[in-house]
Amino acid sequence: MSTTCHVVSHVHWDREWYRPFEGYRSRLLELVERVCDDLDAGRIASFHLDGQTVTLDDVAALRPDVADRVRRHAAAGRITIGPWHVLADNQLVSAENLVRNLLLARRTAGDLLSDIGYSPDAFGHPADLPRVLVGFGIDTALVWRGAPPEHARFRWRSPDGAEVFTVNQAYHQAEVLWPDDPADAATALEAFVRREADRVPAGPQLLLNGGDHLVPPRPAERAEAIEAVRRATGVAARPSTLPEFFAAARTAAASAAADLPVVEGELRNLGDRLTFLLPGTLSARAYVKSLNDRAQTLLERFVEPAAALATVTGRGPANAREALAHAWDLLVKNAPHDSICGCSVDEVHRETTVRAERVLEVGDQLVRRAALAEDLDVRGDGKPAAGTVDVLVRSGSGDDGDGPVVVDVVTAAGRYVVGLRDPDGHEVPVEAEHLGAAQWFEADLDLLPDTLRGERHRLAFVARDVPAFGWAVYTAVLGDAPTCSPAHAAGRAAVVDGTRLVVADDASVTLTGPDGATWTGLGRLVDGGDRGDSYTYDPPADDELVTPSVRAVEVVSSPVRTRLVVSAALDLPTSLDVSRDARSAVRREHPVTLVVERWVGDPVLRWDVRLDNAADDHRLRFHVPVAGAPTTWQADTHWSVQDRPFGPVVGALPEAAGLEAAIGTAPAHTFAVAGQGTASVAVLLDALPEVQGLDAAATGGPHEIAVTLLRSVGWLSRFDLRTRTTGAGPAFEVPEAQCHGERRVRLGVVVGADATDDLALARTAAAHHVPLRADQLRAPAARRRSPRGAAPRVQGALVSAFKPAESGEGVVLRVANPSARPASAVVHLPGWARRVAETRLDERPLDGAPSTGAGADGLLPAQLGPYGVRTWLLRTDDR
Template structure:
């Protein structure tokens, strides 16, 4: 007889329609209940979701449960992990997912270990690189649901680099099958599973959101038939034995689902400030705090790093980072991001000090000269425009800037005003001094990798290098001519090409909720330009546009159309070109005074290849250009296809000389649209809605959660968005490097007055590939350096390390591969390759 494996479990959202603390009090009750059921024999086993954070959440308030939990884990009755949190793994980085798995290992060690199953059934789609990440931690299985191909109950899921896992597509919420009217519901469930999986084995996940199964053993014995209490590892072993070579599925899992199997793509753009805060905090840890901790050897900062990562990971679950919880939850998310930033910046400053760069502005403010250190977090030299605030003594102004070799450097300086400068530290008494703040901008050229270049600022009694501003719609910016139109778009000419209508602000009514965009059948609204100016300095040219969006205030009472009441939403758009660089920087600021709408920025390309490119985690992905929405569903509990998709940093439309590249850190929702004269790349700036979930949408024909008001999801108030645009032909690797530099731009920091700073300081140097991580090794022995080739072409790379460094290669989990001779001066990275090196 075919066996139906019954696995009792809970799916535990730490925070969602109630706050974390409200849910935690129930979690404590659930864990105590589960322990009692296991001890009495009422249940043979239980899967405590796929995340170890449930343990720390419980044991913080009930440490007395630790021994009971450990006994059940060691005995195999209670399974946990393999993740620390069940993250929305599309909205976090690949390195974030790796830190997630490391955190789970540390959390599980005291209680006896992790499940070997890559359990992630409720994420709103999955990146194509997930099989690679799982295999890098010794996991060769995955249980998924949303986004999996509807017709594939089991499949071999292959990442772009060829890594494979054995995947099972299974809905996790089947509590009602055994809980009420069990005979009828069980028969219906088994009929569905026979249709999906043939002769089995079958899997019944006996549980759901925040539910506590009881008496499973007696219920299974009563119903009999094919039911057997089991575990996830036992089911996967049986499935593999029965179906060792299921169909192959490649790439990301964002396939349309069936009934109730919603992909919920509106979560990519709900509560944009959350996504922006995650990008900033994640980048701070990955590209700044971790590398400089590793290179400075400050091992005592590793616990601080791990604490910061724990805070950041707690914002990664889908109901948190996706913006689909109640307002109280997301206020706490923003506070957590602030805490991550506080820890990360302190770690960075301590490590810079250990490397010889003290950034504490203590003592007499600079009167004769100040020193700016431009920091480069990337594996190769970078040329980029930077801005920094410089504190001087009152009445002293930047007069000249000299580079690390003593050469004169063009610069721009604007005086912000006087202030009381305060500094204090463990070895510094609190000190307040009168100072004058200036904002200095310069083009930093060929800054050494993973180090800095120091710029000396000569001070004098009169301000110089102040930028000049004049009215106008037209600017000559390096190789480009920029010209503004009446709808606040910009036409860019240069190199024999004309790109017209870039940066169109398009606003549409949205009667949807936090999960789903549901357009209102009204005409879109575009911006109206009413003023413009051009600012020129020795280092950059800026075209500034002042515009307004005349928007309906919200929806009318019927929720079918937008209100007749209008509000003016002021918008400022600055398009900046740093002299000597190929990028254009779009800075969009607005005061959102309207509700129930979606605002996008559109960038048309000059031709229509029918596909657009974006960066995923460790690989680039091509997606088809499609209309805004697919057909509306006409059956209950279904969802319309909405081809927006996640991008880690950039999207690119068009090809060859007509190609348009847009890096939009913190703005993950993009779409390739068919345009009148070519393909169009659409970047969502914000989506303003007032409901957690609705049951009356056209694009989704039932609710996705409770119908609760969430007024703060309207994102009212000041908003700011930064994008980097490149135009014309460029290969994929060049664009991947440009995206990395947009995601983690160089920083300029003022050195402590009177301290000596090396003109240049360099760390390891990488040529060819992309540096994705430089972090202290988990075991404390040296550091780990990770290199990727995100493109479909072989790349020649080279790695230069400090003399005497001992290097070995490892898996993602830092388990060493067998010793082999490494040729690091020049080596090939195959398509989509990812290599991890241990450096001692």
């Protein structure tokens, strides 16, 4: 068994978890200073600072002298940091969030970054992570949770073909060299190297000497144990670094007789003992996920495009670049797996909530100030509107398009909406609901703070042909009496565009299309018990499933849309009983309001679900039936679509200690779809990352797609679950993870042919996820629409990013093909794009890609392979 065991001393540093951030940072300062002292004295040769540069920022904020020492050691190769800014849960954030994470690391550490794709503690990995790493010049990955346990080394391939050399290795191996007694240390080390010899017979071996928030023992202090193991096994353990180990591992793999196995797609496999996937983190503290989604959507779809246009026009909000960087820094700090996953103590999630709200405040202010740069006044002027109200409709899409708009406007007292004109002055249908008297506060740099009084109205209309990443101004005409109010009537049925909608007793909807095709049970809410914790769903042995009962239905209709306003009740057990094996006999009725709407000319059936949760220990899901017996369902994640199997609610329960059951919940970003041909059905999502495909055996009826709306648990971790046979963290009570309070969710359902075309479905889902944004203008707008061609326009693909370049010169455009088929996209380049150069994700020039100018027709043809992504740097000069 002659081989080398590379001993890499390291720490895994959760920035916040079972203690809040400041409590951890005080320990981080001590650890980093001790590591630097050991390096200076030669007591250790090297140290891995957990693959994230945020530790450097956190130390520098209090001890810049210690941060300087870290940088000096990193420059000398004795400390490795990065390549990430934070070790994110890379399933729960967007693809662009991951890209910004890596870009932030470059800003923080520059050339000091490691080139090892280190991410061993995320709770599974998305299929697109290899292409993200390759896009930053990284061709290696170290993973653990979710990796196939039968492979210690493999080639991990993204759907687009990007590939990284991947090592499957647990990061938490402190117990191997930790014992004080040399004999105990030798026993632990020998057991480790013998296990590794079975996994990687040809070697080399990797021992990650460290764990969570621990100063590891110095290898020199275990020299006696290391020598004893070498004599017993022939394995020589020596201090090393991750780059040294990966170089040796690649050499060994290249000289092996057999090729490395290829693993394609996402890594969400059940692991060996104590290698937990922990899928309950997809739904724990849903409010955390919702706020993160709102914040990253605002930055990606509205703030960055506005800042990009300001870069090339020279007109934009003051300090926009700095404010945008600040917002991303705040948001990325919410991405670590113990933060966005909702599996930390309550104090931590109060902080993550505040960080996300700060991002929303920064982003909203930047978008509003960008409107001022277009001579559009969204500030108050102290004069409530009496004659007309202008509404600014802004697009977060990379193509011109239409979309529904709902916006509140305020007017002078006694004034009502009597009509609506589009940017060209044509009358358009509008629904205007008077909401009553209003009082609001106005203030700005040049506006004396004041409280105004008048009337509030809610407008609903369809905006047409809004320019890509541009805007259009609609004008509401006011009069003395309301003339555009919707009609209200009692009843459970409505017809829109020949489609009949009927509300059932359980608040689900039956849809019958113009051709007579019928879908029943759409949007059925099902609530069940959950005796699990923030990491893992665990149903009671004697569970009780509860569905709503309808109390009343009102049909609200106008020429724009029809809404079924459903008042229902969920009679929920208040908690589990004392045994935790069944739900409580004590019950409380929870009012539920569901607004199911269909806009004229729109194939999407939309839900707005509202519940004020006061119950504990339960899970509420939104079910959609699927015709036939398909074996798989699909969902989009980052830049590709994944196939997942239909199956039971929970797989076979584990019997041995340290294992977990297969639970078929999986991440999704904007849609989930199943079925064949005209029997297809898709659910459009909004900040709901957990979806499951249930087979007929699980439902007792048809196959179903189930989307988790709410999961309430009261423990960080428990040691008495059936679906996981030990704890996954400390057994702390976290009462705020019960998620009491209002929960509001937007979903959509598309049926039949409209759910079959993958590109069309992806566009529909993107429009649902990022609806048109509307704001009342306080002064009449002279310009009615943003100039055509101010921003790039993309047809045949989706825009993933339109942002200022990191270099400060030019802007970056990234497009993605959301289809399993090759796509021929066309980019309509703006006139200011004098020079176009294709780049990697890190915005560095793509090898062999020429720098060109825009064609005479201003068109840039773009061929994209299945799930392909391409990035260009657009510049206003000829360099």
